[in-house]
Amino acid sequence: MAYVLLRHRDIPDINKIDVYKKNGGFAALKKAVTKMQPVEVTNVVKDSGLRGRGGAGFPTGMKWSFIDNKNWPHYVVANADESEPGTFKDREIMESNPFQFLEGLALASYAVSANAAYIYLRGEFWQLASFLDEKIAEMEKAGYLGDNLFGTEYSLKIYTHLGAGAYICGEETALLESIEGKRGQPRVRPPFPPSYGLYGKPTIINNVETFTNVPMILANGADWYKAMGTMDSAGIKVFSLSGRVRKPGNYELPFGTTFRQLIYEHAGGVQEGRPIKAIMPAGASSSLIVVDDKVLDTPMDYASVRTLGADLGSASVIVLDDTVDIDWVINKTIKFFKHESCGKCTPCREGNYWMKNLTGRIHSGKGSSEDVDLLLNVAKQMQGKCLCALGEFSTMAVVTGIERFPQDFKKVVKA
Amino acid sequence: MSLEKTYPKEVKQILAKYPPEHKRSAVMPLLYLAQREEGYITKAAMQDIAQMLDITETEVASIVGFYSLYHDEKAGKYRMQVCTDLPCALRGADEFLNNLCGNLGIKVGETTPDGLITVEAVMCLASCDKAPMFQTQGPDGIKYHDLMTIDRTMELVDALKQANKEEK
Secondary structure, X not given: OOOOOOHHHOOXXXXXXXXXXXXXXOHHHHXXXXXXXXXXXXXXXXXHOOEOOOOOOOEHHHHHHOOOOOOOOOEEEEEEOOOOOOOOHHHHHHHHOHHXXXXXXXXXXXXXXXXXXXXXXXXXXHHHHHHHHHHHHHHHHOOOOEOOHHHXXXXXXXXXXXXXXXXXXXXXXXXXHHHOOOOOOOOOXXXXXXXXXXXXXXXXXXXXXXXXXXXXXXXXXXXHHHOOEXXXXXXXXXXXXXXXXXXXXXXXXXXXXXXXXXXXXXXXXXXXXXXXXXXXXXXXXXXXXXXXXXXXXXXXXXXXXXXXXXXXXXXXXXXXXXXXXXXXXXXXXXXHHHHHXXXXXXXXXXXXXXXXXXXXHHHOOOOOHHHHHHHHHHHHHXXXXXXXXXXXXXXXXXXXXXXXXXXXXXHHOXX | OOHHHHOHHHHHHHHHOOOXXXXXXXXXXXXXXXXXXXXXXXXXXXXXXXXXXXXXXHHHHHHHHHOOOOOOOOOOOEEEEEEOOHHHHOOOHHHHHHHHHHHHOOOOOOEOOOOOEEEEEEOOXXXXXXXXXXXXXXXXXXXXXXXXXXXXHHHHHHHHHHHHHXXX
């Protein structure tokens, strides 16, 4: 099957504007701006069943339809902060198929009548930001961005904005604060960005991969897109596969592909042919799934993964083989969340500090079984008490790790 | 120092990205600019930026303190930032970092005696399938180094040493 998002794997030079154009590039943008009303663009996206690829899986077209048309100007923001341990798909999309992403961003901007869009890239994507600046300049020169597009009234500018190393800025309201020149700390919601976003104006924020789907949906129609994937999760997804597999990397596959197909058919199986002990389907934020045949044959879509006591999130699948100790895993994830907690909500700020001390002690063999109980207690007390998902997600691997792999903790605590 | 005098073109480009009534948005790109030469942000630079954007120096300092790619202390000319998060660690990142430190004769957080390289352990860099990996943060910005071995890393160190000598 031809690639929909990672099209550079079929068409090597698609990051050159002429090649992109020759392969149907910007036709969707031209058609939308010259022949369609903004709301019609939103409706096609709505009909396609496209859901946000940043992790939450919120229906994209529905989000766009929430834009407040009584308050102006509108903004569109691309979340290119990609910072979840285990996620590396947006980087490949932007590096290798940049115009499709930018065209998708332009289409979204037209759909909500925004004249300015920002791409918020994590600071580490420094080289990528200047690369995108070049691509934006090429589009301006070719008349696909700028004033009076295709001779219409519609104008659009796209700008890049670099973060500076803060996982929390992937949270949409922290991201907006960061663009506004503040520390990246989440806002209290509601109001949500479609009514109160960047500079207090109505704003649509989507993930890079979400935008990159849009030109193909506009070009081929909602039904074409819906025919791929499952009823619950339409279309295709880029799965970032990492950990103890033979061929880690990005795999573009339809939703509903099973874990077994991804790991064994596409990625060559586990290193040294070892058995899989656990899977984290949504990066470090993920619950740990105990792996058996039933799990391996579970389709990867939002609803099916939920039946395993986990979430698909941004589909950053981390594979842990039977040599990996779960007390080590949660020590790693908590070190990450402790570093990345923004400090705004006390349960997350203090809870992660406590969890870091406890997981460190337990992993080093100096902990007791009471420490494991206390760790579980702290984690559970944090749940439901934080403004954003960081606090909530930091507890997932801890709670499911202790509850689903008790033997790993019994092994390391003092008698 | 004044960024507007040293980098007039860059400052103008940065300010043009944001609505004039929201020029505070320029604080992050301006801080990168201020960090370009010395590798860290001086108090004077924070004052300069605060003045330019009509915000307080404390507000600028709070941004510097919050984001991990801004530094308020001098370190090596290049910061070698190794990811040791879970996915990288599952592919040997911790051993790589240990070996790297052994080869350079320094501990994590320390700088080589010639002042060229500081080794740091950092959080996920979105390159989980290409571990072991690190980024270098230096005067010419941030660069990724994927699928690294100790041999290739030491070659890079030698190249940086050579380039540094030629500059001087």
